[in-house]
Amino acid sequence: MCLGIPGQITEITDINQKLAIVSVGGVKRQVNIACIVNEQHPAESCVGDWVLVHVGFAMNRINEKEAAETLKLLEELAEAMG
Amino acid sequence: MKYVDEFREPQKAEALLHEIEKLCQILGKPIKLMEVCGGHTHSIFKYGIEEILPDTIELIHGPGCPVCVMPKGRLDDAIAISQNPNVIFTTFGDAMRVPGSTTTLLQARAQGADIRMVYSPLDSLQIARENPDKEIVFFALGFETTAPSTAFTILQAASAKIHNFSMFSNHVLVIPALKALLDNRDLQLDGFIGPGHVSMVIGTDPYQFISQQYHKPIVISGFEPLDIFQSIWMLLQQLVENRCEVENQYNRIVETQGNIVAIEAINEVFTVRENFDWRGLGEIPNSGLKIRTKYAQFDAELKFTIPNLKVADHKACKCGEILKGVLKPWECKVFGTACTPETPIGTCMVSSEGACAAYYKYGRLSKVAKKNIPEISQITISQEPLPACGNSR
Numbered sequence: 001m002c003l004g005i006p007g008q009i010t011e012i013t014d015i016n017q018k019l020a021i022v023s024v025g026g027v028k029r030q031v032n033i034a035c036i037v038n039e040q041h042p043a044e045s046c047v048g049d050w051v052l053v054h055v056g057f058a059m060n061r062i063n064e065k066e067a068a069e070t071l072k073l074l075e076e077l078a079e080a081m082g
Numbered sequence: 083m084k085y086v087d088e089f090r091e092p093q094k095a096e097a098l099l100h101e102i103e104k105l106c107q108i109l110g111k112p113i114k115l116m117e118v119c120g121g122h123t124h125s126i127f128k129y130g131i132e133e134i135l136p137d138t139i140e141l142i143h144g145p146g147c148p149v150c151v152m153p154k155g156r157l158d159d160a161i162a163i164s165q166n167p168n169v170i171f172t173t174f175g176d177a178m179r180v181p182g183s184t185t186t187l188l189q190a191r192a193q194g195a196d197i198r199m200v201y202s203p204l205d206s207l208q209i210a211r212e213n214p215d216k217e218i219v220f221f222a223l224g225f226e227t228t229a230p231s232t233a234f235t236i237l238q239a240a241s242a243k244i245h246n247f248s249m250f251s252n253h254v255l256v257i258p259a260l261k262a263l264l265d266n267r268d269l270q271l272d273g274f275i276g277p278g279h280v281s282m283v284i285g286t287d288p289y290q291f292i293s294q295q296y297h298k299p300i301v302i303s304g305f306e307p308l309d310i311f312q313s314i315w316m317l318l319q320q321l322v323e324n325r326c327e328v329e330n331q332y333n334r335i336v337e338t339q340g341n342i343v344a345i346e347a348i349n350e351v352f353t354v355r356e357n358f359d360w361r362g363l364g365e366i367p368n369s370g371l372k373i374r375t376k377y378a379q380f381d382a383e384l385k386f387t388i389p390n391l392k393v394a395d396h397k398a399c400k401c402g403e404i405l406k407g408v409l410k411p412w413e414c415k416v417f418g419t420a421c422t423p424e425t426p427i428g429t430c431m432v433s434s435e436g437a438c439a440a441y442y443k444y445g446r447l448s449k450v451a452k453k454n455i456p457e458i459s460q461i462t463i464s465q466e467p468l469p470a471c472g473n474s475r
């Protein structure tokens with residue numbers, strides 16, 4: 001029930017209703033972005049953001065820097081093993 | 083797919099497994115880790131994670147499947163609401179086959195009730211807009227992960243003044259359930275794999291009591307195989323170093339403070355119930371969410387008459403013990419015989435996130451064989467994938 005899928009916001013379709021189009025593995029879906037907008041991140045600034053989609057809502061932004069760091073650590077671990 | 087495929091790479095998994103094995107040797111004793119979230123249970127079985135971990139690590143599949151913990155009485159209430167002639171009852175697909183005391187939503191639909199599966203609570207609100215002469219009810223269930231979406235839907239219904247829409251709230255909270263589990267003496271655990279998407283909403287601080295009062299480590303984890311391996315590795319490091327802390331493996335999604343906008347929406351719309359009955363676990367104080375009086379017009383419990391009865395679980399069903407990690411699914415007498423995903427007796431067999439359904443579908447033969455479980459040989463293990471749930475629908 002708690003599953004979520006990563007997707008990238010490609011377009012804001014309705015600023016008042018906070019609706020956007022997200023591409024999830026190439027498939028476009030409409031999602032609500034109310035959970036990820038605030039004063040620092042108005043709806044207009046969300047295009048290009050990676051988000052986690054759950055039941056029709058973008059629940060959180062994906063922190064791309066943290067993702068890269070996690071992967072780098074795992075990469076190093078794999079290299080060390082040969 | 084970005085942020086999915088790179089967390090499934092076999093080479094990295096192998097490296098992690100190697101580290102895990104080293105730490106298990108240093109520890110030199112068997113340990114039990116509980117994955118709290120049903121999403122983790124699902125991934126663990128889907129990728130055969132339990133099977134390739136060292137034998138000294140036992141995974142206990144916890145209560146984090148909101149469908150599995152839904153008591154029969156609440157299902158009966160949902161079915162009763164759906165039987166009002168003017169009602170369109172809407173629900174996530176996960177709830178359709180959950181047995182109430184006599185029937186399921188699926189059966190109620192076959193008998194004529196207008197029950198529709200939706201992907202999002204917003205779809206349900208849309209149905210309300212399109213059917214002004216009907217009453218549309220949404221079966222709101224799920225943990226803190228899903229509660230923001232239903233809260234925002236109610237806020238939208240309120241601002242758009244949609245009066246033919248309401249929700250039957252069965253949201254449950256993870257932290258009180260964890261407290262109840264930790265207070266249970268039957269349970270011997272060495273650490274927790276923490277729920278990633280619940281934590282994306284509530285943050286990591288609410289788990290501090292686990293390390294501070296109960297002295298157990300917890301690592302908040304993502305759902306891909308590498309996430310789970312890395313979390314187990316981090317837990318083992320804590321155990322080896324004699325630490326018990328709240329750590330966050332899933333920091334690409336989970337922030338310490340959680341999602342403040344989402345928390346505010348939950349608090350605006352919902353208030354905590356004094357008690358909520360969990361299937362298998364019984365009543366847990368402060369563990370459910372109900373709609374605040376301010377939004378009473380959207381509360382299906384007030385709009386409709388519901389039986390509101392407590393119904394005891396099926397005598398044979400061991401879901402409670404399984405959710406607590408006291409028993410394994412195959413230790414239930416009816417597992418795979420009277421109780422199968424087609425004819426579930428308990429909810430652990432209904433949802434693909436339930437331990438019984440997971441063992442049934444992906445039955446880990448070798449692990450089970452090692453434990454000399456005769457019954458498993460009588461069970462046919464289906465190879466076809468589980469029906470997707472939640473957002474993967």
Ligand code: SF4
Binds near residue numbers: 400427431
């Ligand atoms: S096998 Fe069925 S009856 Fe037994 S514990 Fe699991 S869900 Fe309950």
